Amino acid sequence: MSEASKRSVALVTGAAQGIGLGIARVLAAASYRVVLADVDRQLVEESAGVLAAEGRTAVGEHLDVTRAEDWARAVERTRDRFGDLDVLVNCAGISPRGSIESTDEALWDRTLAINLKGAWLGIKAALPQLLARRGTIINIGSVRATRPIPGLFSYVVSKAGLWGLTQQVAVECLNDGVTCNMVAPGWVDTPGERLIQARHGRPDFPAGLRNLTTPDEIGAACVYLASEPSRKISGVILYLDSGLHVADDAGMVHLPGRDRNPYEQRL
Numbered sequence: 116m117s118e119a120s121k122r123s124v125a126l127v128t129g130a131a132q133g134i135g136l137g138i139a140r141v142l143a144a145a146s147y148r149v150v151l152a153d154v155d156r157q158l159v160e161e162s163a164g165v166l167a168a169e170g171r172t173a174v175g176e177h178l179d180v181t182r183a184e185d186w187a188r189a190v191e192r193t194r195d196r197f198g199d200l201d202v203l204v205n206c207a208g209i210s211p212r213g214s215i216e217s218t219d220e221a222l223w224d225r226t227l228a229i230n231l232k233g234a235w236l237g238i239k240a241a242l243p244q245l246l247a248r249r250g251t252i253i254n255i256g257s258v259r260a261t262r263p264i265p266g267l268f269s270y271v272v273s274k275a276g277l278w279g280l281t282q283q284v285a286v287e288c289l290n291d292g293v294t295c296n297m298v299a300p301g302w303v304d305t306p307g308e309r310l311i312q313a314r315h316g317r318p319d320f321p322a323g324l325r326n327l328t329t330p331d332e333i334g335a336a337c338v339y340l341a342s343e344p345s346r347k348i349s350g351v352i353l354y355l356d357s358g359l360h361v362a363d364d365a366g367m368v369h370l371p372g373r374d375r376n377p378y379e380q381r382l
């Protein structure tokens with residue numbers, strides 16, 4: 116039996132653009148039938164259409180990850196279209212800047228709802244199918260889950276929570292053959308990240324930056340974590356940051372007051 120027929124159906128959230136789209140593209144190229152799910156209804160249809168035009172099996176699905184009823188519909192429609200899910204990638208997320216004091220309750224609630232609760236709701240909805248297929252769950256975290264930095268308050272808390280969720284799910288599913296891991300990218304050039312940079316008056320990424328991770332590299336990591344040879348890997352963080360998380364301040368993110376990346380010339 117080929118690898119593709121063993122593990123063949125994937126749903127990726129936040130797949131209209133950026134990292135999620137990259138993951139969907141790489142999974143589709145590896146012969147997965149992929150559901151691209153996103154709250155941006157129009158863009159996700161367009162993105163799925165691009166993959167389909169390239170000969171891939173890909174469809175768009177409107178999904179707000181914070182809504183349990185959306186999740187119920189999305190996983191049911193996935194089964195109707197392609198069969199039970201083998202791979203769930205929780206990638207939808209927001210990366211707001213803010214400190215303890217400048218973060219208000221609305222921002223805290225929104226960040227935690229999308230980045231953390233959304234992943235739980237997805238796992239809960241998809242678990243019966245994943246159990247039937249002995250499938251895999253991949254949560255897209257961040258280096259910041261374990262390496263906090265000033266100015267990313269609700270984001271860091273949400274990604275640290277996602278790491279806790281990842282471990283808890285791995286333990287709860289340990290005897291059922293379902294694996295759960297977190298992929299933690301460093302800085303990635305995406306539409307969302309460019310928007311945030313622009314809001315801080317930076318029209319582009321800093322010149323000379325050498326440590327960006329690409330969406331395709333993250334997609335390749337997901338293909339590996341979904342593959343048979345990685346069956347024994349569960350409850351881990353796979354960092355994709357050139358090793359910056361073990362450097363003293365993993366100084367990749369240019370925030371107000373942080374004009375210089377001390378590592379950019381060394382990698």
Ligand SMILES: NC(=O)c1ccc[n+]([C@@H]2O[C@H](COP(=O)([O-])OP(=O)(O)OC[C@H]3O[C@@H](n4cnc5c(N)ncnc54)[C@H](O)[C@@H]3O)[C@@H](O)[C@H]2O)c1
Nearest residue numbers: 129131132133134153154179180207208302303305306307
């Ligand atoms: N870009 C980076 O440097 C970077 C680094 C580490 C981790 N990440 C993580 O990767 C993920 C994707 O980041 P990105 O840079 O590609 O972002 P992006 O803003 O370019 O894309 C995010 C996508 O998520 C979708 N989305 C937002 N809220 C949603 C919701 N409630 N339901 C469904 N979809 C929703 C958006 O519509 C968008 O298509 C996030 O979880 C982010 O935290 C990003």
